Amino acid sequence: MTSPATLTATALARPARAPGSVLALIVLGAGCLLPFAGASPLLLSLLVQAIIGAMLATGVGFLVRQNGMVSFGHALFFGLGGYVLGVPLAHGLLPPEVAVLLALVVPALLAFLLGLVITRIPGVAFSMLSLACAQTFYEVVLKVRTLANGDDGMSVTFPARLFGLDVGLLQDPRSMYLICWALLAAVLVGLWLFTRSPYGLLTLAIRSNEERARFIGYETVVPRAAVYALSAGVAGLAGVLATFYNGFISPDMMHWTLSGSALVMAVIGGTRAVWGPALGAVVFFFFKEIVGDATEHWPAVIGITLIVVTLCAPAGLSGLLARLFARRAA
Amino acid sequence: MTLPAIEGRALSRTYGGFRALDGVDLKVARGEVRGIIGPNGAGKSTLMDVLTGRAATRGGTVLLGGRDISALAPRARQRAGLARSFQKTNVFLDLTVGEQIRLAGRCATLDNGEEVLVALGLAEIAHRPAADISYGDRRRLDLALALVGRPQVLLLDEPAAGLTVEESLAMADLLKDLARRWHVTVLLVEHDMEVVFGICDRITVLHLGRLLAEGTPAEIRSDPRVISAYLGTAA
Amino acid sequence: MTLLSFDAVDAFYGRAQVLRGVSLAIGKGERVGLLGRNGVGKTTVVNALQGIAQVGRGAVVMAGQPAPRIRHYSAARAGISVVPQGRRIIPALSVRENLLLGAAVARPGPWTLARVFELFPVLKERQHTPGTALSGGQQQMLAIGRALMANPDLLVLDEPSEGLAPVIVDELAEVFVRLADEGTSLLLIEQHISLIRRVVEKYHIMSKGMIVDSGPLAQLTTEKLKQLVAV
Amino acid sequence: QEPLRIGVPTALTGTYADLGSQVKRAIAFAAAEANAAGGIDGHKVEVEYLDTEAKPDLARRQAEKLALQGNKVLIGAIASGEALAIAPLLARWDALYIATTNKSDKITAEACVPRMFRVNRPDSSDAATMAPWLKGRSEETWAVMAADIAWGRDVAASFGKAATAQGKKVVLENFSALGTNDFATYIQKIKDSGAKGVWVALAGRDAVNFAMQAKQAGLLDSATVAGVSFVTDNTVASIGDAAKGVAGIINYSSTLDNPANKAFVAAWEKAYPGTTPTNFEGETYIAMQVLFQAVKAAGSVKAADIAKALPGRTYATILGDQQMRREDNQLVGPNFFGVVEVFDGKLRPVVKMSVPAETATVAPSPACKIAG
Amino acid sequence: MIIHILNGFVYGGLLYLVAIGLVLIFGLRQVVNFAHGSLFMLGAYVGYAATAIAGFWAGVVAATLVLAILGLLLDRAVFRPLQDQDPIVTLLVTFGLLLVIEDLVRTIWGKDTLTIAMPDLLSGTLRIAGEDFPVYRLFVILVAAGMGAGLTLWLKRSRIGLYVRAFASDPLTTGTQGVDTERVSAAVVALGAGFAGLAGIIAGPLLALSPAMGGSILIESFIVVVVGGFGSFSGAFVAALVIGQLQNLGIVFIPSFATMIPFLLMMLILLWRPLGLTGRAA
Numbered sequence A: 001m002t003s004p005a006t007l008t009a010t011a012l013a014r015p016a017r018a019p020g021s022v023l024a025l026i027v028l029g030a031g032c033l034l035p036f037a038g039a040s041p042l043l044l045s046l047l048v049q050a051i052i053g054a055m056l057a058t059g060v061g062f063l064v065r066q067n068g069m070v071s072f073g074h075a076l077f078f079g080l081g082g083y084v085l086g087v088p089l090a091h092g093l094l095p096p097e098v099a100v101l102l103a104l105v106v107p108a109l110l111a112f113l114l115g116l117v118i119t120r121i122p123g124v125a126f127s128m129l130s131l132a133c134a135q136t137f138y139e140v141v142l143k144v145r146t147l148a149n150g151d152d153g154m155s156v157t158f159p160a161r162l163f164g165l166d167v168g169l170l171q172d173p174r175s176m177y178l179i180c181w182a183l184l185a186a187v188l189v190g191l192w193l194f195t196r197s198p199y200g201l202l203t204l205a206i207r208s209n210e211e212r213a214r215f216i217g218y219e220t221v222v223p224r225a226a227v228y229a230l231s232a233g234v235a236g237l238a239g240v241l242a243t244f245y246n247g248f249i250s251p252d253m254m255h256w257t258l259s260g261s262a263l264v265m266a267v268i269g270g271t272r273a274v275w276g277p278a279l280g281a282v283v284f285f286f287f288k289e290i291v292g293d294a295t296e297h298w299p300a301v302i303g304i305t306l307i308v309v310t311l312c313a314p315a316g317l318s319g320l321l322a323r324l325f326a327r328r329a330a
Numbered sequence B: 001m002t003l004p005a006i007e008g009r010a011l012s013r014t015y016g017g018f019r020a021l022d023g024v025d026l027k028v029a030r031g032e033v034r035g036i037i038g039p040n041g042a043g044k045s046t047l048m049d050v051l052t053g054r055a056a057t058r059g060g061t062v063l064l065g066g067r068d069i070s071a072l073a074p075r076a077r078q079r080a081g082l083a084r085s086f087q088k089t090n091v092f093l094d095l096t097v098g099e100q101i102r103l104a105g106r107c108a109t110l111d112n113g114e115e116v117l118v119a120l121g122l123a124e125i126a127h128r129p130a131a132d133i134s135y136g137d138r139r140r141l142d143l144a145l146a147l148v149g150r151p152q153v154l155l156l157d158e159p160a161a162g163l164t165v166e167e168s169l170a171m172a173d174l175l176k177d178l179a180r181r182w183h184v185t186v187l188l189v190e191h192d193m194e195v196v197f198g199i200c201d202r203i204t205v206l207h208l209g210r211l212l213a214e215g216t217p218a219e220i221r222s223d224p225r226v227i228s229a230y231l232g233t234a235a
Numbered sequence C: 001m002t003l004l005s006f007d008a009v010d011a012f013y014g015r016a017q018v019l020r021g022v023s024l025a026i027g028k029g030e031r032v033g034l035l036g037r038n039g040v041g042k043t044t045v046v047n048a049l050q051g052i053a054q055v056g057r058g059a060v061v062m063a064g065q066p067a068p069r070i071r072h073y074s075a076a077r078a079g080i081s082v083v084p085q086g087r088r089i090i091p092a093l094s095v096r097e098n099l100l101l102g103a104a105v106a107r108p109g110p111w112t113l114a115r116v117f118e119l120f121p122v123l124k125e126r127q128h129t130p131g132t133a134l135s136g137g138q139q140q141m142l143a144i145g146r147a148l149m150a151n152p153d154l155l156v157l158d159e160p161s162e163g164l165a166p167v168i169v170d171e172l173a174e175v176f177v178r179l180a181d182e183g184t185s186l187l188l189i190e191q192h193i194s195l196i197r198r199v200v201e202k203y204h205i206m207s208k209g210m211i212v213d214s215g216p217l218a219q220l221t222t223e224k225l226k227q228l229v230a231v
Numbered sequence D: 001q002e003p004l005r006i007g008v009p010t011a012l013t014g015t016y017a018d019l020g021s022q023v024k025r026a027i028a029f030a031a032a033e034a035n036a037a038g039g040i041d042g043h044k045v046e047v048e049y050l051d052t053e054a055k056p057d058l059a060r061r062q063a064e065k066l067a068l069q070g071n072k073v074l075i076g077a078i079a080s081g082e083a084l085a086i087a088p089l090l091a092r093w094d095a096l097y098i099a100t101t102n103k104s105d106k107i108t109a110e111a112c113v114p115r116m117f118r119v120n121r122p123d124s125s126d127a128a129t130m131a132p133w134l135k136g137r138s139e140e141t142w143a144v145m146a147a148d149i150a151w152g153r154d155v156a157a158s159f160g161k162a163a164t165a166q167g168k169k170v171v172l173e174n175f176s177a178l179g180t181n182d183f184a185t186y187i188q189k190i191k192d193s194g195a196k197g198v199w200v201a202l203a204g205r206d207a208v209n210f211a212m213q214a215k216q217a218g219l220l221d222s223a224t225v226a227g228v229s230f231v232t233d234n235t236v237a238s239i240g241d242a243a244k245g246v247a248g249i250i251n252y253s254s255t256l257d258n259p260a261n262k263a264f265v266a267a268w269e270k271a272y273p274g275t276t277p278t279n280f281e282g283e284t285y286i287a288m289q290v291l292f293q294a295v296k297a298a299g300s301v302k303a304a305d306i307a308k309a310l311p312g313r314t315y316a317t318i319l320g321d322q323q324m325r326r327e328d329n330q331l332v333g334p335n336f337f338g339v340v341e342v343f344d345g346k347l348r349p350v351v352k353m354s355v356p357a358e359t360a361t362v363a364p365s366p367a368c369k370i371a372g
Numbered sequence E: 001m002i003i004h005i006l007n008g009f010v011y012g013g014l015l016y017l018v019a020i021g022l023v024l025i026f027g028l029r030q031v032v033n034f035a036h037g038s039l040f041m042l043g044a045y046v047g048y049a050a051t052a053i054a055g056f057w058a059g060v061v062a063a064t065l066v067l068a069i070l071g072l073l074l075d076r077a078v079f080r081p082l083q084d085q086d087p088i089v090t091l092l093v094t095f096g097l098l099l100v101i102e103d104l105v106r107t108i109w110g111k112d113t114l115t116i117a118m119p120d121l122l123s124g125t126l127r128i129a130g131e132d133f134p135v136y137r138l139f140v141i142l143v144a145a146g147m148g149a150g151l152t153l154w155l156k157r158s159r160i161g162l163y164v165r166a167f168a169s170d171p172l173t174t175g176t177q178g179v180d181t182e183r184v185s186a187a188v189v190a191l192g193a194g195f196a197g198l199a200g201i202i203a204g205p206l207l208a209l210s211p212a213m214g215g216s217i218l219i220e221s222f223i224v225v226v227v228g229g230f231g232s233f234s235g236a237f238v239a240a241l242v243i244g245q246l247q248n249l250g251i252v253f254i255p256s257f258a259t260m261i262p263f264l265l266m267m268l269i270l271l272w273r274p275l276g277l278t279g280r281a282a
């Protein structure tokens, strides 16, 4: 009979992933140096947009990873971050600082409440519900022109300082790049820690077999809603950053095509790793930029690439990398 | 006089007009191993579902240690000390065996979990995802998930199905042991008569959703109604 | 004629190898038992037959035809019906429809809906309920009935007694023997040695993906069973 | 010699893709023509295009990208919303933008900025042009059918004002989302409202869809249908006979009789055999004419210098000499009204009434304070 | 008012024709086919080309056949190889296909908005309740109703229908029963794509053709599929009609919020019955 002590060590401790974390640190550090390595403003500006996209994709991917739910409507939270920030500012409804705080909180809060209801619903029905919620909000901001000019969108002007911070920093590609990079890193680390926590394990169990989770004594609705809220909060943060950087909000921020492309990016990156979607987003963003510059037929090129990449690497880029590493190690 | 560990009064359940369970009364003492047998479709799994709250009760009361738990959700019943395994294996396919045992034991490490893993012979495959283990292993995992929460009352739906005879007997020993040492009350639905007659203190026989007979193994074994409806040559 | 033969077959799930050089053959009217502990690969033999596990090295021959590429439907079309472990009843179909699906290969023979209903009257009673709403044992009956509907030459039974009341098992044992007498071959995978003893005439014992012992039933001593199958 | 680098953020896909490709064609034509003549003062003309899908948000990002790549002279977004989204950032990018199809009055009013210019006719001009026509009409009740964007809303407002001023009544306003598939219900509502005339502000695919379905439902026969950007050269080509007799604002027509235009049309027909320049192509070509002359005047291809040289100057264009007004950076030009008929054996909008520049381009809005 | 209701039926019918294919493919493969809208669009263009050569009816045949063949290819090249993958992976591939098809059409037929003339037989109007109503619109309603009835019967009654339903629920087990699931799937996907093509050409004389025309109809057809109960034809039929009507009446009575109605309806229905109107618990 195996002795209990050895069993604990082998069966329960997950394999240590030291090389992974070292690699992560290197990537993180290298990223910070970029603006000082003579990257052009154009590149930095694109990077800012890519990172914002990466954050949105991270939210979407995290939901897939942790809840097994495919959201077609995460743009709702992205856009909500923008509108909760921009609309009160433009109409002078709230002190700017309050608007910022609300913009960070409201998407997650709304998601939690929504989540209590809609995350009970499985599979594609959930996808469609999330789409419906998002499109309903989209139609509201589209049709209520007094909010922010409907389809035409609205420029948002910020006070010069917020929380004592120079808002100009949020609009300059160089400083904004650093801010976004740091925030993305923080988000990824935070989510990663979540997945390692007991609560994270519980959400995975619920994803795998909700009924059984109930029969081993766990409440299953709140954890689902909590994951939904967390992923929405990340999307909302992305929306807030986008609004600061662009100084502009429009219904497109909530449109399903944005939800769709976030999902595409997440899947390309692979949702099994927390950082997969972010990687997918950045790669996809730049690939699209490059192809878009090169040919008018970029949709076809992207389409074909998407098909080929998915057929060859169904587990996404992160899955592919993991496999390469595994083979190297073996 | 001590309260029964679990008691059901006039338990009923219908499926669209079909009476799967029809006014069954049941009283099981603490530490008892109670066998539930009966022909296929007699309502045994339905009884388990009604006791654990998987299927809503239509009439009837469930008492756990004297406390009425009829209105509680499955989760709350589990926390109150009522655990179960399933006839159709019901495990977390995406988690490793160790992970789900840890979760079910509600602990960060596996203290009492190990004992269960070892006892059920799952220790060697603790690091494997449940999706990759054989059917028999999954059945044992299902049982382990129910056991590891240290329940007062344990409902087992055909735990020996798919196990080799040796393993069935080992499991029977384990169950007996549980009942003795931890005063766990066991309700055992099983078609393996060797196991049933080997370890049950008393046996309840269901037929067509109703109580057909109840008694000691010896009484049941010789009950002609039970023989013709259920046991056949196994008697 | 051999209805099914495995010649030194290796079988895999993805990259994980489970079967190692398994050889066995079942001829017309033969009744063969396959025994072994949990997880040794008994079901994998069946899965290899149905293209669920992938055959690497080795050859599988069904109904006299070598099967270089096995599809899910290959076995059924070769007259081999399977009662799978875990039953695999289709939830979206009613009991009756599940049975009709079993007749998809439409081979002529004695088994019809009416005859299956005769064998398992409860299925007739509940023919319009969804297949998975049946009790565990009733589903097992449905799975057996479904396999019979194809009028197979070879019936593969993966732990068919699981979940069935002892009386029903008695009855089934008789049915199986009768089937074999009528010319249907049987491959019976079982833990319950009593059923094996009552039904088969030849046995194979598996361990760790290999067949470690074979012979006529008479040679299956309690000693061997203790050692290899742990009974 | 440093090249003149032009960035074109325009709609290459979506409801307005058809308009975007016209803009693109005209710019490519003008650039090729200039390069063939040795460039502008020796500066080669280089053009980059990016797709905006007519979405303001995307237009903003694509314009930024073009500008940061060094294409600081931006031209040719389709919807007004796009121009309005770009405007506040022009200074940050050190770029300038010339509107060629954006009609919202805001562009030269509340939202005007020193770096944004408009060569086409704004809504106010279309309203001023339509007013005399409306006066002569006998239809007393009108319905408006407009795209639900800044432009459509503007048109509805200005049409409403003009109609009331003439003692007519607007009995129904419909606003449809960009990319609407089925207009049947809107059409039926118009019929139900009893309106005798319909003023339409739809363009691109929306215009074709509406016209076709209106024809099928008999609306074109039972009511007078007219509008802005509605029956353009391209929509007429798409809808065919159904368009016959529909009236509307014509901002430019290849049939205009002046030497500069004749030369332009001739050159165009040589470059793109079998086609004549459409209204949007003509307007976009004017932008290029204005730009090239401004470059010459500035003696520089830097956006800052061009932007300084642009206002106040008079430009020779295919619509005659036109001045870029200092007060609001609006090019002062004529406007036209006409009807779809067969001309030169081809169905197309034909000018029936010209309104001279002074009346057609209404006084600058006091809301614009750039000339301070 | 009657006209408004008829118009609701027309749009609902069109939605239904598009949704049939989605229902078939979703029911069978549990795949949300994002390329379906572009199949509809492609059907319209193929129909346009064939109409130009040999008239409208040839266009109808050509669009249906060409798309059905494309469906075969699609099943062979995409759905089958990906059948064991996570459905979102397949979703991604169909998204890629959408991009490719749209670009292809844009390259072949250009960006200009094209139109298909009505067949003479069906042009003209009919007087209904004192109003003119285009004959062609009635034709659309009839086609949708006919196809819906035929398909429903086929699936309920025929043997293949049984296989299709079994496949949808558990492809592996269905296969092991001796059903050639690959052929069933190819046939069903071809059928679904063929219907998209048919819907495209039928819509041609009503809607202007553009490479982007598949986008909005796709989302609305998704709603039809979901509201109707995944994989259910009769459900989709009811849902399409209800959505057609509500959206239409919405434009009449609350124009600003009409486009929101399908989404709100979907939310309410899913919250009330997560499996859709006709959904059965598995």
Ligand SMILES: Nc1ncnc2c1ncn2[C@@H]1O[C@H](COP(=O)(O)OP(=O)(O)OP(=O)(O)O)[C@@H](O)[C@H]1O
Pocket: B015, B018, B019, B020, B038, B039, B040, B041, B042, B043, B044, B045, B046, B047, B087, C126, C129, C133, C134, C135, C136, C137, C138, C163
């Ligand atoms: N969801 C359901 N819908 C309809 N009938 C059901 C449902 N679940 C169970 N039944 C019926 O209720 C009866 C009792 O079923 P139950 O599962 O309790 O039987 P059981 O005694 O556990 O049988 P077995 O020994 O075969 O597992 C059966 O006849 C079964 O068909």
Ligand SMILES: Nc1ncnc2c1ncn2[C@@H]1O[C@H](COP(=O)(O)OP(=O)(O)OP(=O)(O)O)[C@@H](O)[C@H]1O
Pocket: B131, B132, B133, B134, B135, B136, B137, B162, C013, C016, C018, C036, C037, C038, C039, C040, C041, C042, C043, C044, C045, C085
């Ligand atoms: N889908 C699968 N993927 C990977 N490994 C698998 C899979 N199914 C089974 N295995 C592994 O293959 C081995 C043999 O499994 P198999 O199901 O054939 O055993 P068995 O002899 O039928 O056991 P039991 O008596 O428990 O049914 C086991 O070690 C199991 O873990």
Ligand SMILES: CC(C)C[C@H](N)C(=O)O
Pocket: D016, D019, D078, D079, D080, D081, D101, D102, D103, D104, D149, D150, D151, D152, D202, D203, D204, D229
């Ligand atoms: C061409 C038009 C569709 C654009 C419109 N004139 C606008 O300003 O938005």
Ligand SMILES: [Mg+2]
Pocket: B044, B045, B046, B087, B157, C135, C136, C137
């Ligand atoms: Mg049972």
Ligand SMILES: [Mg+2]
Pocket: B135, B136, C042, C043, C044, C085, C158
């Ligand atoms: Mg097995």
